[in-house]
Amino acid sequence: MNMRGNQRVAIRGCGVLLGLLLIAGAAAAQTEIKTQTADLRSDSMSFNWTTNEMVFIGNASVNIANGHHATLTAPKLTVKLSDKGDRVIKLVAAGPVRMEIIGAADPQGVKARIVATAADRAEYSETTQKIVLYGDAQADYVSLPEGPDSRRAHFTGDIMEADLNTSLLTVTKAHLQVSSPLAKP
């Protein structure tokens, strides 16, 4: 299959597909996510100081900085803080959710961007170091700088789980489409 000079491969799966494709450069950076800081925006925010929980409502977005750039937007974000209020322990984004990650450069100096969406919700847990997208999850991977020669992949599935420690992306009821530049003779 040839498309605009690129090679494209489509894989369909009815069960569970374990995709090993995730921003490689993000792996090392994201293992230090416990030291992260987070910046959030919304129309309103409610904080319960008994439960240490923040609820952001209306055009909510969170930007997590930790050697990479990760932004998650949703109509509603619920954030559970640590006792000292210095870390995000758990984050639940009520859908539709959009997540964008620009990882740190891999050993070859290549950065990549993943844009993922989910119709239902997304959850992040500091304990498991996983981001899970629920409901018609989709993700687009592209190497940067974006151009005709970029490596690309498109995932769809019911549930998409990104393990920030292992860089393993697990997609349930998956459909994977990969396109990469043709090798020059």
Place this chain on the structure above:
Amino acid sequence: MRKTVGIAIIALGVVLAAGVVIYGLTRPPTRPPANEVAPAATTPTDALKGELQVEGASVSKTDAQGHPLWSLQAGTKVTLNPEQKQATGKDVHWSLQAAGKTAWLVDAPSLVIDYTTGRLTFTDGVHVSSADGKQQVKVRNLTYEPDSKQLVGTGGAEFRSQQATVTGERVVVDTQAHKVKLSGGVRAHVGP
């Protein structure tokens, strides 16, 4: 001769003493200005009788059972205006009580107490702190709503809970629900 002079001196002393007593009894008492509570004043005006106690530059409010609701210390004086049913204070330090303990502290350059509604309005840059210091609010103006026991602030609100900081245009501290709500272009930062 000596006896006569002695009697005359005694008589003169008695007359002078009597004059001092008579002057003291007939002199009208001096009063402080009608609309100010002098630091030593202890008598509330008619409008503040009942559950409000004014003592010096301090004002406190209790519920019907005598439990303290809040207390106020003014840096200079509390001025009463019976016609407008208001009291004003400068450089105030206000504390809100809950379950017999101080729950919240408010410091502000200016305060207006409305006797009729019981509402307190702090202005000109207000600092709010929970008693344990974990929650802090800075806002331009703040109103205490006695019915809901909420602190409602407007204008450049900044809320801090330990290492989390949130800014917005309006802030509501619900002292009973243990919640703080900010609205209007909310931005938050978690972490150092």
